[in-house]
Amino acid sequence: MARYAGVSSAVVSYVVNGGPRPVSEETSARVRSAIDLLGYRPNVSARALRIGSTSTLGLVLGGLENPYFTELALSIQAAANEAGYAVVMGNVDRNRSAASSRHILDDLIGRQVDGFLVASENATADTLEHLQRNNARSVVFDAPSPIPGHSTVGPDAAQGARSAVEHLVSVHGHRDVGLVIGDDGRAGADARERGWQDALRSARLLDGPLARADFTRAGGYEGARRLLEAANPPSAVFASSELQGIGVLYALHEAGVRVPEDVAVVTFDGTAECEYSWPSLTVARQPVDSMAAAAVRQLLTPGASHHETFPMELVVRRSCGCVPQPTTG
Amino acid sequence: MARYAGVSSAVVSYVVNGGPRPVSEETSARVRSAIDLLGYRPNVSARALRIGSTSTLGLVLGGLENPYFTELALSIQAAANEAGYAVVMGNVDRNRSAASSRHILDDLIGRQVDGFLVASENATADTLEHLQRNNARSVVFDAPSPIPGHSTVGPDAAQGARSAVEHLVSVHGHRDVGLVIGDDGRAGADARERGWQDALRSARLLDGPLARADFTRAGGYEGARRLLEAANPPSAVFASSELQGIGVLYALHEAGVRVPEDVAVVTFDGTAECEYSWPSLTVARQPVDSMAAAAVRQLLTPGASHHETFPMELVVRRSCGCVPQPTTG
DNA sequence: TTGTAGGCGTTATCAT
DNA sequence: ATGATAACGCCTACAA
Numbered sequence: 001m002a003r004y005a006g007v008s009s010a011v012v013s014y015v016v017n018g019g020p021r022p023v024s025e026e027t028s029a030r031v032r033s034a035i036d037l038l039g040y041r042p043n044v045s046a047r048a049l050r051i052g053s054t055s056t057l058g059l060v061l062g063g064l065e066n067p068y069f070t071e072l073a074l075s076i077q078a079a080a081n082e083a084g085y086a087v088v089m090g091n092v093d094r095n096r097s098a099a100s101s102r103h104i105l106d107d108l109i110g111r112q113v114d115g116f117l118v119a120s121e122n123a124t125a126d127t128l129e130h131l132q133r134n135n136a137r138s139v140v141f142d143a144p145s146p147i148p149g150h151s152t153v154g155p156d157a158a159q160g161a162r163s164a165v166e167h168l169v170s171v172h173g174h175r176d177v178g179l180v181i182g183d184d185g186r187a188g189a190d191a192r193e194r195g196w197q198d199a200l201r202s203a204r205l206l207d208g209p210l211a212r213a214d215f216t217r218a219g220g221y222e223g224a225r226r227l228l229e230a231a232n233p234p235s236a237v238f239a240s241s242e243l244q245g246i247g248v249l250y251a252l253h254e255a256g257v258r259v260p261e262d263v264a265v266v267t268f269d270g271t272a273e274c275e276y277s278w279p280s281l282t283v284a285r286q287p288v289d290s291m292a293a294a295a296v297r298q299l300l301t302p303g304a305s306h307h308e309t310f311p312m313e314l315v316v317r318r319s320c321g322c323v324p325q326p327t328t329g
Numbered sequence: 330m331a332r333y334a335g336v337s338s339a340v341v342s343y344v345v346n347g348g349p350r351p352v353s354e355e356t357s358a359r360v361r362s363a364i365d366l367l368g369y370r371p372n373v374s375a376r377a378l379r380i381g382s383t384s385t386l387g388l389v390l391g392g393l394e395n396p397y398f399t400e401l402a403l404s405i406q407a408a409a410n411e412a413g414y415a416v417v418m419g420n421v422d423r424n425r426s427a428a429s430s431r432h433i434l435d436d437l438i439g440r441q442v443d444g445f446l447v448a449s450e451n452a453t454a455d456t457l458e459h460l461q462r463n464n465a466r467s468v469v470f471d472a473p474s475p476i477p478g479h480s481t482v483g484p485d486a487a488q489g490a491r492s493a494v495e496h497l498v499s500v501h502g503h504r505d506v507g508l509v510i511g512d513d514g515r516a517g518a519d520a521r522e523r524g525w526q527d528a529l530r531s532a533r534l535l536d537g538p539l540a541r542a543d544f545t546r547a548g549g550y551e552g553a554r555r556l557l558e559a560a561n562p563p564s565a566v567f568a569s570s571e572l573q574g575i576g577v578l579y580a581l582h583e584a585g586v587r588v589p590e591d592v593a594v595v596t597f598d599g600t601a602e603c604e605y606s607w608p609s610l611t612v613a614r615q616p617v618d619s620m621a622a623a624a625v626r627q628l629l630t631p632g633a634s635h636h637e638t639f640p641m642e643l644v645v646r647r648s649c650g651c652v653p654q655p656t657t658g
Numbered sequence: 659t660t661g662t663a664g665g666c667g668t669t670a671t672c673a674t
Numbered sequence: 675a676t677g678a679t680a681a682c683g684c685c686t687a688c689a690a
Contacts, residue, residue, distance in 0.1 A: 011660060013685055020686070024659060039463065041439040045383065046683035048374035049666050056417075065601065070399050077418060086436065088385075088417045089406060107415065110370045134368070217605040246605045253607040272394065276546040276575045278582040278607055340676060342669055349670075353675060375667035378682050 016042055048112060057299065058108035060090035060101075060127070061119040066215075066243055067271040068286065069119065072142065075292030076117055083300055088113065101127060109134050115299040117141055120154065141295040144191050146307035153295045153308045157268075160284035160312030161195025161240065164266040167282070167314060168236045169203045172264060172321050176208050178234035180223035180244050183212035192240040192268060208234050213244070220247025228255055235263060236320075242269035245281050249319070260321035270315055279318035286312060345371060377441060386628065387437035389419035389430075389456070390448040395544075395572055396600040397615065398448070401471065404621030405446055412629055417442065430456060438463050444628040446470055449483065470624040473520050475636035482624045482637045486597075489613035489641030490524025490569065493595040496611070496643060497565045498532045501593060501650050505537050507563035509552035509573050512541035521569040521597060537563050542573070549576025557584055564592060565649075571598035574610050578648070589650035599644055608647035615641060 014023045015031045023031075034040070048054040057080050063069050073089075080087045088111065090104045105127065108116065116131060116138035123140045128150060131138050143152035168174045179196050193210075200207055209230060211223035220239055224247065227233055239245035245267030252259050259265055259279055267274060270285030287310045294308050316322045343352050344360045352360075363369070377383040386409050392398050402418075409416045417440065419433045434456065437445065445460060445467035452469045457479060460467050472481035497503045508525050522539075529536055540555045542548035549568055553576065556562055568574035574596030581588050588594055588608055596603060599614030616639045623637050645651045 010662085010685070014660090017685090022659070027660080041435060043378070043683050044440045045374045045377035046666090047685080049372070049378055049668090049682090050684050050686090052666080054374065064399060064403055067396065067399075067602075070393065070396075074393055086417055086440065088415055106370070111373045111415065217601065221605070250605050250607055250609075272546065273396075273602060276550070276579050278579055280579075339669070339678085343676090346669095351675070356676080372667050375682090376669080378666090378684090379668045379670085381682080 052112075053114050054112045055085050056111065056113045057085045057087050057296070058090050058111070058113040058116045059087050060104065060108070060116060060122050062122055063119075066241075067273050068242060068269040068288075069142075071271050071288050072119075072292060075289050076141070076295060079289075079293045079296040083296060085114070085296075085300075087117075102130065105130055109136060115139070117295055117299060120144065120152075123147070123150075137299060139295050139299045141291060143307070149305060151298045151305040151307075153291050153298060154310070155286050155291065155312050156309045157191035157312070158195040158198065160268060160286075160314075161192040161238065162199045163195075163312070163314045164268065164282070164284040165196050165199035165238050166203070167316070167320060168238070168264060168266055169199060169205065172236070172260075174234075174236040174264060175205055176232075176234040176236070177205075178208045178227045178237045179210045179240065180220055180227070180237060180248055181210065181212060181240040182215040182219070182244075190240070196238050196240075215241045215243060217243050217247040217250070220244030220249075221251045222247070224248040224251035225255075228252075228257070233263070236260075237263060237265050239265060239267040242267050242271060242274045242281070242283065245274060245283070245319075246277055249277055249279075249281070260319055264321050265319040267319075275317070277319075279323075282317045282320035282322065283315050284312045285315050286310075381441070382443050383441045384414050385440065385442045386414045386416050386625070387419050387440070387442040387445045388416050389433065389437070389445060389451050391451055392448075395570075396602050397571060397598040397617075398471075400600050400617050401448075401621060404618050405470070405624060408618075408622045408625040412625060414443070414625075414629075416446075419445075431459065434459055438465060444468070446624055446628060449473065449481075452476070452479075466628060468624050468628045470620060472636070478634060480627045480634040480636075482620050482627060483639070484615050484620065484641050485638045486520035486641070487524040487527065489597060489615075489643075490521040490567065491528045492524075492641070492643045493597065493611070493613040494525050494528035494567050495532075496645070496649060497567070497593060497595055498528060498534065501565070501589075503563075503565040503593060504534055505561075505563040505565070506534075507537045507556045507566045508539045508569065509549055509556070509566060509577055510539065510541060510569040511544040511548070511573075519569070525567050525569075544570045544572060546572050546576040546579070549573030550580045551576070553577040553580035554584075557581075557586070562592070566592060566594050568594060568596040571596050571600060571603050571610070571612060574603060574612070574648075575606055578606055578608075578610070589648055593650050594648040596648075604646070606648075608652075611646045611649035611651065612644050613641045614644050615639075 011023055012031050014021050015028050077087050090108055116136055118138055118140050120140055120142040139151040141153045143154035144157055146152055165177055168177055181193055211226045213219035213223035237248055239248045248265055257263050266282045268284050270283040274281035274283055291310050340352055341360050343350050344357050406416050419437055445465055447467055447469050449469055449471040468480040470482045472483035475481055494506055497506055510522055540552035542552035566577055568577045577594055586592050595611045597613045599612040603610035603612055620639050
């Protein structure tokens, strides 16, 4: 006990956290030296027990194998640490069932985390309700749209998608732009799909062909295969997630189709992976850092819940045709 | 307080954790029903304070932007959860200085984690010593070689590298295999470099050209550029990390060099990213799951510290020349 | 400015 | 088989 080191008792508490009461410079110095002499560290469990706060946030997130989510998680980490909070990952297991996700929440609740950061894809009605029942603070990130009664943060996905497709149309003159997108069972519900549509319609073009497949590399591959097998394949493709974009590229290469000469590609998300794909992918990039910071801020500052939206930025690279290819083909 | 719900006191403890003392079936049932009636959850902080254990492991790991480390972290998570432990990430920030990494450790120590999983690249003498001084259990993972007095887990990197280079030599007949590898200041110290050398020498070939660069995509790009600029570039390249392999591919494409026809490539690590690169990368794959499980096991089971090594597996794909290319070039 | 003491929710020991 | 009770380490009135 550090108390024996100096001569004081609860004064050490005052010193450790600029306590509610002032301490004379002299004793304060003595305590501090004793602290790092004895290598004293406040016991977080005891503090948590007393205070009722663990300075810990729970991150509920599946699919960290998607580099976009990895980046998001890292940024959230950084933002949380910045604010003095640690992050414990909500047991993101590969095979997430309803039961397991309930289990995850209960574990985190039991650990007395001060708040929950829930990825949109994990924010089922069930989950949100469970959280509310245990009156836990929470914010949903990567949210495509507001969720009544909950704080949400997300990109302006429609705008991002639109800007990518508009680039294809107005700069490169494509008139037939296909879409590879996920299938959440609600056709047309995805903002990315709307953005793609908007861009085409306001250019007075017909909706291009569309392939629904998983939001994975394999899904992108499969979607592109379907597009290619048509009698009249499109001259450009918008892959609505970077992972799919990578798969699209693979399918195109495998089929001997040149990118961007034969088919141009643009995509959505924008991690490091699509910077070093070949060709490098033109992409509507998510403002990951800003969104992460906003999510943590919303979680930590009291106030009415609302939806916060962030603009996406078009990053132009080779796959749309902007950078000349080497003299290969 | 759940105690008022039933009529008992510490019996609830016995029933919650099959306690050290038996409980009659009748009261046990009464307690259990009270528990989920009141939605009671044991307070982990209090338990930790009393018991001295938090059922939490600290993961000290920089560079999660490398998908190999992401996979490793995920597997460690899974293994830890399996064993009933949560994982809190050791504030992996982008700009890790000595001071910050010390700060990370102290935070984790204060949180009373039951043990530390430290990535080899973060396991500086300083860090290890600090851990020992605070008598914290720890294990170093992704360790290239034993560290006296510490538990370590790592791949048999020399064997993995050798098998990749041997494939190039014996199956595809390459006689001039370049190496792109990191620079840790100790030339020749890396087991991957030794494996590459061994494979060449036992085939009675001369050491190929060698480029040292960062273990990143950009590093691989830069290394490949240097190899290409030589008057006599090699006919094959071993990139000693997957990230570098991706960068090598990019540089080759950009220069209009065909892979694998003009230059073959093999690499090391083996996450999903190199499965969908073009061409897909032949790779010596790390046994991520086994290593993660072993690290957690070593950390949790008492016993003398030792070094545990895991064999790597060669995954053959297109970049070495095994799969015929489409009729493009 | 500093010391004393009570209590946060658990578990474990000691009685009963 | 179960009820009381002390103690884990910290924070914070309150007293000095």
